[in-house]
Amino acid sequence: MDTARHRLGSMEAEFIRSLSADGPYSSGSDLRGMRATSQLLRAKRVRTMARAWPELAGVLGNGLAERATDVLAGTPLPPGDHAVQDGLIVARHLEAAGPIPDSLRLRMLGVRLRYRRKRGLLVQRLRPALGFAYLRQSGRLICALRVSGLPLMSISIRVRSPPGVTAADVV
């Protein structure tokens, strides 16, 4: 049975590898079905991520699917909560490319407070976590504490006036 398991594991791994990379497909493969399934898997991955990260749609709008597909290409689907991990990859990509909206930065802070990295993967934190984020648009520094089982606690400090707002407008 060990041999049978090993053989099945190899076959199924090759199947996933081919689908994820959109080929090459082993000889005798159902090419039409493999290609259609590759597309389906990519679209589903992005759709699942978009649902978990509505803030990304706010940044990329209709271009979300195309951009996310590009960014995630070549990154294997992570185990566990892959929608959160994929969204974080795309969010970091956007952050590196230029300013991102406060809503996305806040969401990234929320993810950092809920998850920690373990062997390259996100795993849920069991211990309390403290985090900070500077929100450029509103000119605020957010300090947040997450303790499992309690509502998120946060304070917001105005560091500077938001663009377009004069000191006289700030109360």
Next chain:
Amino acid sequence: MTLPLGLGIGWRPELALAIERREALGFVEVTAENIRLDDIPPALTRMVAQGVPVIVHGLSLSLGGAEQPDTRRLDHLIRVAQRLGARLVSEHLAFVRAEGMEAGHLLPVPRTREALEVIVENVAWAKRMLPFPLALENIATLVEWPGAAMDEASFLAELLSRTDTALLFDVSNMYANARNGGWDPAVALGRLPLGRLAYVHVAGGTVRGDLYHDTHAHAVGPGPLALLEELCSRIAPPGVMLERDDDFPRESELEAELEAIRMAIARGAARRVGNRN
């Protein structure tokens, strides 16, 4: 028409209000992977308190994989079922990971004798761990492995028979596979062990290019409804439920879908009675 479970629906947060408002709901199916034990949605807790029967459905055990099912995932399935008072759990004849790689989707197993032996062992192992009966579902797939030793229905039938497992029959999945593969689902229906039928899934889909996609995001079309009717002309299913996972419809559209399913069941039941007389 005997439906001990009756007409049900897949519980989703987006449908929670419509489901809660619906009178005389037979049962709901809850996806284990979408439930956090420390944060069970209040709407779901209320349904359980009202006595609506719950079936817990798993997506990630990968019973068709080469590795023995992951005990943490199995444990989560059990805990969710216990918390929601479920008396039945269900999973798929599929694999979702291999050698550490995740597919993020239910994939078909190679239908070989050798694979069947491994899957029989996986299912038997899972059943030993589960304090509830298990039902296994046929999946929709756009791709077929080369060199299948038997057809989909025969493979599933042998697996269920050898592991003494119940059948969760997804009429839409079989309709999709039959349409894309060019075979007759009514013939395949005859090869399924309908005596093991626990309940039935029905969902909508759409045609893209030359392939039918079982999307769960469209209204249930005539194809799956015809297959449901055909099923009900042969046997009274213990329960039938609608699955909707995206593009959630308005409450009135949801009602119309459930009504269409109910009518298909009734037409099938009438044919069954007619055949007997």
